[in-house]
Amino acid sequence: MSSKIQVKPIFREYIIESDLLKGFPVEIISPRIPEFHFLLAFASEDYVEDPNTKKKVGKGNFRATWDVIKFDPQSIRILKSNYERVKVVISIGGRGSDFPFNPQDKEIWIDNAQKSLKSIITEQYKSPFETLIDGIDINYEHIESNDFAYCIGKVIDYLKTYISGLVVSIAPSHPVLSHYQNLFKANPDRVDWVNYQYYKEKVSTTLEFVNLHKTLIDTFTVQKLLAGFSTNPKDKDNISLEVFVEGSLQLISSASLSGIFVLDAQSSLYYEPAHYPEEKAQKVLTGSN
Known part of the structure; x- marks a missing residue:
């Protein structure tokens, strides 16, 4: 568990559409971080109501819900030409029970998801010279179907096969951890x-944070597991920035942390100074804290 990490540290930032953001917040990119990912959140699917259960069921047809003007192909092209260490990823799913994983029909869902996501990546964000979208992030916080690992696995396999070099990440949390564990165990080589x-979840002390991370390494491996901090006000009572930073430093000292991500850029504008958590996390990762 404490063996030397074989990857360069990575930092990732979720971009959730907001009028406060004028575009990609390039000022948060540290010149010292080896790899920086912006995650556009979210590509959300269309839902209908099941007449029997009255629950929302998904069709698998994904569409961008971020600001397509601020984060259009030309903006991404300029960003990546100016910052060669930057990648842009689309995150699918959504926050909370309004965006459940609950396919109306699993085989139809898979087919629709494969086609719609491939269309976003290769048609809506196409470039004659380069790949503008570098990957997908699976980020369902509410899962109502036991077909999650099967359906998402099929989509990952398809996109990895037809889009060269695609990066895939998954975003588990405690309430749905078993679903993500099953997905990872079935696709260990396809999840980056x-x-x-x-x-x-409530993580009150540095020791709790460190112990939880080391437990999760048993499933997700030290090379792939990243630690996430949220600047969104509704998450503020679960883990403090102080606990997160101190725990991350301890994990890095034992070669047990490969990277950090922050949710989200718009909420971080309210820190003083703006985007302080992103700046602090990158310093922790690069040893310049």
Whole structure:
């Protein structure tokens, strides 16, 4: 568990559409971080109501819900031409029970998801010279179907096969951990990163944070497991920035942490100074804290 990490540290930032953000917040990119990912949240699917259960069921047809003007192909092209260490990823799913994973029909869902996501990546964000979208992030916080691992696994396999070099990450949290564990165990070589949402559960002390992370390594491996901090006000009572930073430093000292992600850029604008958690996390990762 404490063996030397074989990957360069990575930092990832979720971008949730907001009028406060004028575009990609490039000022938060540290020149010292080896790899920086912006995650556009979310590509959400269409839902209908099941007449029997009255619950929302998904069709698998994904569409962008971020600001397509601020984060259009031209903006991404300029961003990546100016910052060669930057990748842009689309995150699918959504926050909370309004965006459940609950397919109306699993085989139809798989087919629709494969086609719609491939269309976003290769058609809506196409470029004659380069791949503008570098990956997908699986980020369902509410899962009502036991077909999660099967359906998402099929989508990952399809996209990895037809889109060269695609990066895939998954974003588990405590309430749905078993679903993500099953998905990872079935696709260990096809999942590149694991964004664990520590801010979805009560983590009061540094010791709790460190012990939880080391437990999760047993499933997700030290090379792929990333630790997540949220600047969203509704997550503030679960883990403090102080506990997160101190715990991350301890994990790095034992070679047990490969990277950090923050949710989300718009909420971080309210820190003083703006985007302080992103700046602090990158310093922790690069040893310049």
